[in-house]
Amino acid sequence: MSQNIKTYSPANSSFLDGRAWRRMVADLWGSRELIRSLAYRDYSVRYRQSVLGYVWAVAPQVITVGIFAFLARYRVFDMGQPTLPYLVHALWSISVWQLFSVSLVNCTNSLVTAGSLVTKINFPKESLVIASTGKALIDFLIRLVPVFIVMLWTGFVPSAAVLYIPFILVLVMLFAIGIGFVLAVVNLVIRDMGNMVSMVMTFGMFLSPILYPPPVTAPFSLVNVLNPFSPLLIATQEMLAGAPQSQPVALALTALLSVVVFAVGWRVFCITMPRVAERA
Amino acid sequence: MDGEVLIELEHVRKKYCRSLRKSMLYGVHDIYSDLLGRPLDPALRADEFYATDDVSLTVRRGECVGLIGSNGAGKSTLLKMINGIFMPDEGRITVRGKVGALIEVGAGFHPLLSGRENIYISASVLGMSRREVDRKLESIIAFAELGEFIDMPIKNYSSGMYVRLGFAVAAHLEPDILVIDEVLAVGDMAFRSKCYREIDRLRKKCAIIFVSHSMQQVSRVCDRALFLEHGRVVYAGDTATAIHRLNESTARRVGDGREDAGTGAVSIEGIRLEVDGQAGTTVRHGDDVTVTVSLRAPEPVADAVINIAFYTTDESLVMQCTNQCLPGNSIPAGDSTFSTVIPALPLVSGIYHLTALVQSPDLLVPYAWTKKILSIVVESEITSNAPVRLPVQWAAQ
Incomplete structure (x- = not known):
């Protein structure tokens, strides 16, 4: 067993320490089964005591979009000219948004929900954070069902560029998990984080072109780039429509940002976790 | 013992902070650094203290070391550092091999899932692979003695079933290092003895660190022990001596719980234990102990029962020295002393609190009653489940 030697001493590895990074990657790879079990646990109990079950995954999304479609139709306010049919645009965008925001909220609460597990058992805690996004991911897949139904109904045929969408979604997840890593640790100490993130997410939904098409006139068009989530969302909308990418630079920068946020969040998580565990 | 060294602690120190606000502040500073x-x-800051102070320890495969000490002595802190939950502030901990911790039973259990599903989840949290669980599933279910209840949601389990399932999973981890913290206090007798057998089986293959407040468990399981006080190792060595040191220190501290009651017809002025003319509070199992009580009475009391009761630390009465149902004593006005001899003290090692009681022969009127008038430590190599042991010889018939 001598191959499995661990030494605990006062932390003194720097942020970019290559050995620490290798260990993080090895830990993450080693905990893939654990992540799957934890995600399975969270998801399988979700609708176990519910009659309508999976309907709850799609109901809020369909109702919100229904209300906005109604308002748009009767010109309560102007929805502009989306490249996609409005229903497809709104249902798809809200699904991507939910994937991001629910992942982030779940990550933030993941360690607090785990309770004494965090302070009593030694296992790669990052698996708790990552596994908490499983629910959001499966809900996202279920939410695609209404999107497909509406596509059939409106006779909309997505372009072949949809094959690139998964790459963008990976970036969305990395972005959410990266922020989630940091907020999860902070939430262990300052419990306000969970509520704060939920609130910010409610605003955030209106600060991205989800229920309305990307604005084209300044200053409103700023939401297309200032909100770091927007370029990713707009990219998926344009891939769906088969339109050329309207802001490739912003997309590239956000993609880079997502990866950096993930890496920084991950490292911060690993460095701070022991310090927080002794205080939580 | 010549097994390979699996756990090595070198001058380990850990700081804790008494004030929550400062603890947060220091936390932010430490994280920033x-x-x-x-x-x-490494210096202590305001309101900080060492929860673990300069602890060194080496545990080899096949050894079982007990950590004993009163609450707050730093046992759990030490366990958590060995388990890698948090890092020492100074010194070094080296662990070789897979660490299994019986600190929290039922890690990762979800109440809505069935026992079977929870086995998989708890096992993966503890570091077992799915394939490993598949192989051991039957054995885990059998160990937990759950039978047909294995597919019931565990929220409907009794607390005993819950603990059995949790322990069964942990017991199948096959660790090299096993850290056990007070989990054996739960479950019924039959399951507890099964856990002991399991630990006995594991100890040949692992290095075990065992924390418990039950000295009976410690002396049964451990080869040697560390007695900790305020984070420091006060004694490291054989289990009996460590337990004795802890008992002495505990007796000193709990000696304060003295309470007086009674009608006031008599007052108890003092009590003394002597062995061979030597007064003290430490006696040995099997000693002839002379007990002397000093009384004072404003008026003479014609007929009284004098009763010295021995309680264990968990407040159960184990022995009384009394002349109840025997001719009573008449207590003269003023000061008087009475003494008796307990032949071959039958108590086994531990701490005992003495309560002195002077009462009427019908036991209805307590003239004087002093709870915890004295705490004594009994030393012996013998530990047993019962606090009283009568050495007897059996004759064939």
Whole structure:
């Protein structure tokens, strides 16, 4: 067993320490089964005591979009000219948004929900954070069902560029998990984080072109780039429509940002976790 | 013992902070330094103290070491550092092999899932692979003695079933290092003895660190022990001596719980234990102990029962020295002393609190009653489940 030697001493590895990074990657790879079990646990109990079950995954999304479609139709306010049919645009965008925001909220609460597990058992805690996004991911897949139904109904045929969408979604997840890593640790100490993130997410939904098409006139068009989530969302909308990418630079920068946020969040998580565990 | 060294602690120290606000502040500062990769100043800051102070320890495969000490002595802190939950502030801990911790039973259990599903989840949290669980599933279910209840949601389990399932999973981890913290206090007798057998089986293959407040468990399981006080190792060595040191220190502290009651017809002025003319509070199992009580009475009391009761630390009465149902004593006005001899003290090692009681022969009127008038420590190599042991010889018939 001598191959499995661990030494605990006062932390003194720097942020970019290559050995620490290798260990993080090895830990993450080693905990893939654990992540799957934890995600399975969270998801399988979700609708176990519910009659309508999976309907709850799609109901809020369909109702919100229904209300906005109604308002748009009767010109309560102007929805502009989306490249996609409005229903497809709104249902798809809200699904991507939910994937991001629910992942982030779940990550933030993941360690607090785990309770004494965090302070009593030694296992790669990052698996708790990552596994908490499983629910959001499966809900996202279920939410695609209404999107497909509406596509059939409106006779909309997505372009072949949809094959690139998964790459963008990976970036969305990395972005959410990266922020989630940091907020999860902070939430262990300052419990306000969970509520704060939920609130910010409610605003955030209106600060991205989800229920309305990307604005084209300044200053409103700023939401297309200032909100770091927007370029990713707009990219998926344009891939769906088969339109050329309207802001490739912003997309590239956000993609880079997502990866950096993930890496920084991950490292911060690993460095701070022991310090927080002794205080939580 | 010549097994390979599996756990090695070298001058380990851990700081804790008494004030929550400062603890947060220091935490932010420490995290900031960690992020920049700067070494920390090891000196204590305001309101800080060492929860673990300069502890060194080596445990080899096949050894079982007990950690004993009163609450707050730093046992759990030490366990958590060995388990890698948090890092020492100074010193080094080296662990070789897979660490299994019986600190929290039922890690990762979800109440809505069935026992079977929870086995998989708890096992993966503890570091077992799915394939490993598949192989051991039957054995885990059998160990937990759950039978047909294995597919019931565990929220409907009794607390005993819950603990059995949790322990069964942990017991199948096959660790090299096993850290056990007070989990054996739960479950019924039959399951507890099964856990002991399991630990006995594991101890040949692992290095075990065992924390318990039950000295009976410690002396049964451990080869040697560390007695901790305020984070420091006060004694490291054979289990009996460590337990004795702890008992002495505990007796000193709990000696304060004295309470007086009674009608006031008599007052108890003092009590003394003597062995061979030597007064003290430490006696040995099997000693002839002379007990002397000093009384004072404003008026003479014609007929009284004098009763010295021995309680264990968990407040159960184990022995009384009394002349109840025998001719009573008449207590003269003023000061008087009475003494008796307990032949071959039958108590086994531990701490005992003495309560002195002077009452009427019908036991209805307590003239004087002093609870915890004295705490004594009994030493012996013998530990047993019962606090009283009568050495007897059996004759064939």
